[in-house]
Amino acid sequence: MYMLRALDIYKSFDHLKVLKGVSLTVQRGEVIAIIGPSGSGKSTFLRCLNRLETIDRGTIEIEGEIMVQNGPDGRAVYSGEKEIALIRRKMGMVFQNFNLFPHKSVLENLILAPVIVNRVPREEAEKTALELLRKVGLENKARNYPFELSGGQQQRVAIARALAMNPDIMCFDEPTSALDPELTGEVLKVMQDLAAEHMTMIIVTHEIGFAREVADKVIFMDEGIIVEQGKAKEVIDNPKHERTREFLSKVLRV
Amino acid sequence: MDYVLKLLPHMLEGWKTTLSLFFLTLILCLPLGTIMGIARISKFKPLQWFMEFYVWIFRGTPLLLQLLFVYFGLMTVGIRLERFTAALLAFVLNYAAYLAEIIRSGIQSIDRGQYEAADVLGLTRFQTMTNIILPQVFKRVVPPIGNEVINLVKDSALIYVLAISELLRVAKTAVMRDETFVPFIMAAVFYLFMTAVVQQFFKWVEHKFDYYR
Secondary structure (H helix, E strand, O other): OEEEEEEEEEEEEOOEEEEEEEEEEEEOOOEEEEEOOOOOOHHHHHHHHOOOOOOOEEEEEEOOEEEEEEOOOOOEEEOOHHHHHHHHOOEEEEOOOOOOOOOOOHHHHHHHHHHHOOOOOHHHHHHHHHHHHHHOOOHHHOOOOHHHOOHHHHHHHHHHHHHOOOOOEEEEEOOOOOOOHHHHHHHHHHHHHHHHOOOEEEEEOOOHHHHHHHOOEEEEEEOOEEEEEEEHHHHHHOOOOHHHHHHHHHHHOO | OHHHHHHHHHHHHHHHHHHHHHHHHHHHHHHHHHHHHHHHOOOOHHHHHHHHHHHHHHHHOOHHHHHHHHHHHHHHOOOOOOHHHHHHHHHHHHHHHHHHHHHHHHHHOOOHHHHHHHHHOOOOHHHHHHHHHHHHHHHHHHHHHHHHHHHHHHHHHHHHHHOOOOHHHHHHHHHHHHOOOHHHHHHHHHHHHHHHHHHHHHHHHHHHHHHOO
16 A cells, blocks of 8 residues: 555746656655755655645645545646645655744644644643654753754754654655754664654655665656656666766765 | 922823823734734735735824824814824824834744744644744844834824823923923933833843743
């Protein structure tokens, strides 16, 4: 049973075609890494999956429930707000810039949505939050405010915050791109732990080494299409397409 | 000194009027201005246009003129307000317009990522506004609102045109009657005292918000 299915997604910003027929199927427990040059549409694609961007054409289904599909005129028609809200609740999202709530302590960042969206009792939410903070190695930072943390710590809090909603799928939009190089390791480690627990993950990343090690499948996107996809090691070690080879040689050349 | 003591009760009487105008305006225009600030960027275009028009009118004309309009203008169409009520109405409408602009720019200065984070966590627009956006807006607007409140202290003197005996009018009457400049000095001391209190208060509020950046 697939967890998420996106079929033939098209998306334009004004007249710029960003996605030109992208399809992806994600199985339960699968870790997908999406790589590609900037402007390839990989972040936009990820943002379309949980409707941070709306698509022009295509189908998105999550755990068998349709979020959007083509209407009779061939343009995307979204399901009702209520259904979409329920579907989106299955997905957690981690942003490049963390987007923690600066006026809330770390603990409050984690319990906010469980308490006001899922109506979890506060005590229970705090208990879960503290467990999650332990998991990302930050239980001693519960009372701190985001500005008191390093970038790597903030991103780990952001991951814990997404997990606090108990999602079935975790989406990561370049989670380490805003970090100093020496801080990426701690974030990748947390993601690796999640993968080991068979969390279903879709990761847009520039960390090719990480993708190779942790992802089951790598997708290489360029100019709004999927150029190549397959087992992570195969795509990265033996890319079949010229564009993939070119991209990898550029990123891996040190 | 005797003169000062003799005049003081009258000055205090005037000061009371000034203070009531000050506090009532503040209490009414803060929530009103916040709502107007949100309406100013409403997705509902007519509301947005109306607010833009409203702000233009109230920022684009002198407060003094607005006072006259509310009192005498309404009188010509048969609405007779108490002088103080008319003054209060004009002040609230005027200051709400300025506040609306401050709140609007505050809301628009909040990073898009905050909305997106709230959105993916399943918060409704209303929950996002009340839990995430507005608390951060309030921190950012404290300094500009402080400016407006200091202006309000000084603008309160304008209601003299409606022959309301506020602080400055009391002082002016005494100056004319007693042919001495002392009442003006006393009035200045009152205003400086009020603005000093406002300034300290806002310093304290800013400090209160220091717990995060």
